[in-house]
């Protein structure tokens with residue numbers, strides 16, 4: 187098995203997006219970065235601090251329905267302690283959505299105060315919504331606005347240009363295309379982005395990816411693998427052996443009686459993404 191994955195997923199439009207982001211920054215009062223609650227570190231854009239400068243910043247931990255709730259609250263405290271305004275959301279059920287507007291008003295309280303003093307009635311606050319592809323930016327905006335103002339779909343790269351969405355007379359949100367950074371120092375970051383669907387499957391080797399995910403789930407959540415796939419193997423079993431065991435237990439065979447590990451790989455990724463195995467967060471703050 188080829189253990190090195192050469193993932194190249196930085197299409198030209200993303201470079202353009204970064205430049206545009208720097209321009210758009212001049213139009214907004216604050217930047218709101220949406221993170222995947224299952225991988226809050228890997229889904230953060232490391233360039234964002236340098237792009238945003240001194241603009242007030244907010245973090246949304248989204249997809250909390252798919253993440254381990256205990257770890258989500260640890261992440262919330264972590265980002266708060268770093269000075270961010272934090273809101274945890276599940277855009278499928280709208281959980282946490284109502285906390286966004288009060289959090290924005292708190293973050294930009296001084297600005298609002300100045301507007302009032304100068305007699306600016308209904309001058310809207312403007313926020314730019316940024317984040318990696320497919321993390322739920324457009325869905326989040328639609329939930330906040332209470333209507334489908336932004337196009338959203340379950341694949342990376344749906345939003346292609348910026349778009350203003352009016353929430354009400356006091357708030358405008360700027361939807362932006364998802365961006366990834368050109369190169370990862372850490373291959374594991376790339377894999378985590380692929381597990382969670384930020385990267386299209388056709389740029390990675392699905393079987394290799396699934397081996398890594400198997401290994402990780404086996405070391406962190408062995409009980410879940412036992413319950414879902416009847417996999418019970420000693421600690422330290424390789425990802426490929428775990429994948430084989432899964433295929434064996436499910437009876438996935440090729441015509442010559444070989445195990446169909448590729449089919450098992452696809453099933454594992456699909457079931458991880460749709461939360462059928464459980465709500466697993468792959469990164470915890472105390473491991474930083």
Ligand SMILES: Nc1nc2c(ncn2[C@@H]2O[C@H](COP(=O)(O)OP(=O)(O)OP(=O)(O)O)[C@@H](O)[C@H]2O)c(=O)[nH]1
Nearest residue numbers: 277320321322323324325338339340343344345364
């Ligand atoms: N389970 C779950 N799914 C979510 C959540 N938020 C968004 N989604 C789903 O994630 C998928 C991607 O959502 P989008 O809003 O299009 O994501 P985006 O960040 O705008 O993506 P790009 O425009 O491609 O960068 C959609 O299928 C949404 O339904 C959430 O909190 N939980």
Ligand SMILES: [Mg+2]
Nearest residue numbers: 323324344345
């Ligand atoms: Mg979008």
